[in-house]
Amino acid sequence: MATSPPFDYEAALLACARGERFALRALYEREARWLLGVAQRIVRDRERAEDVLHDAFVQVWDHAASFQPALGSARGWIYTVVRHAALKAVREPGRLQVMDVTELTALSDAQQRDDAADEGRGLDADSLERCLQRLDAPRRACVVHAFVDGYTHEQIAVRLNTPLGTVKSWIKRSLASLKECLS
Template sequence: MDPLTSAALPERRPDDFDHEAALEACARGERFALRALYEREGRWLLAVAQRIVRDAELAEDVLQEAFLQIWQRAGTFRREMGSGRGWVYTVVRHRALDEARRRRPELSLGDDFEAVAEAAVHHDASPGDDAWPHDEEALAHCLAQLDDPKRQCVIDAYVEGYTHEQIAQRLSKPVGTVKSWIRRGLLALKECLS
């Protein structure tokens, strides 16, 4: 299970679905595989999108656009580079974050945050990039090494899509402290994942 999204998702049964095979079938143009992915993950993916865009109708649009992107880019997924489930969740999360930033520019956390976050979590690659080493165990290990405030701030900002101000308000801490915790947490993740 993707360690970043697992904190944001309701409990679910052990995974017996072959996400990698479904993505490979999508790449071959087998529509049933996209439907199977949607039926398997749609509910949780919608929850992820809604948490980020904070609008149920918009989240449905984001999910539809993300599944179109999954269909179109399934051929870029490589089984040896990481889990299919993690790849699917990343596509949806990135699409939701893009839409949230487009509609609410204040959500943007700054170019340096994005650069560090992308480098830390994706090793300077993105889903569809053949070099994308999505190692969930390594990321979970590195997240566990962070102290609680840093880990929670990174997850709130990068997974949940909260602004620095929203996180500061939730934690009753100054915005500068939250920014510092996020930056230090991401730098520690980047170093740990190197």
Template sequence: MSPPTSTAAPFDYDAALMACARGDRQAFQQLYQRESRYLMGVALRIVRHRQQAEDVLHDAFISIWQRAESFNPALGEGRGWVYSVVRHAALNMVRSGARQVSLDEDAAEAVDDSASLAAYAAAGDPFELRADLGRLHGCLSGLEPARRDCILYAYVEGCSHGEIAERLQTPLGTVKAWIQRGMRALRECMG
């Protein structure tokens, strides 16, 4: 028996960003409706305060709209570009000295759990999700441990490059290079 297949076509982030660059408000609205709840989780994980996370999300989507023409599909996937805009906006808010309110452990765990459940529910076909996660795990396992750790600190834990350098007691430039090379290797492996 063959695994069930999803009837809905996957969302084309690259095409949506290129449409936004042409001023297509409907493409922008679709992008917002599809990703805003997950991007809110990314922002909240970094800034730790709901109002600040909402501000980050608002500012990031304005930036996405205004800078969509700078997206280059040859340099990476559209979804990754959108997430990096939000992540950088959140890190910039933290760096600028904005007031930070920490969530207690239970609240942080609840935020993480609800974001994970929402992402799982929206992922579509469970078979395809497991297959993609299996490939990602295999690709991550193939990376040099230091590069893998840098990527996980940056994209899973939301650490800045400086925080990663401090954790690993490694020069900042080295950390940046490891992340860049590691991401390139992951794209090639997953491609």
């Protein structure tokens, strides 16, 4: 049984940067259902999530040339664009809604299953939960508030009654620990 070669996200972004529309279409066809799920979990409304996804793909098209492979994967960059667009949408006054860790692990599990198929890695929601549990409670809270709840560093500092610089350091170090634990 022949398998298709892995999708080259970096090449697709480079093609977008050159103005090759087929590449954006290929990215959309490959990732839209997952990215819509990311947006929908954050904004909690399918119609708004579809708007967020559209806006995010416009940003991907407009800013593909700014992607820097040395800073991370192309696929991760695309997910970050969508995530930031969704967080921006919920930061409108009175619109912030919260996800819990169970939802994060479900979302992560879906994304990681696709990652595992692409990269041959066996990551799952249990691994993410195990790695999160290794973090000290305040550091874990910072990560969850930042990446699940969508809070800014300033909001986290106020919520945890912790200096802003400490919150930023905790998040940076915690992400490095999570990356190491999940690799």
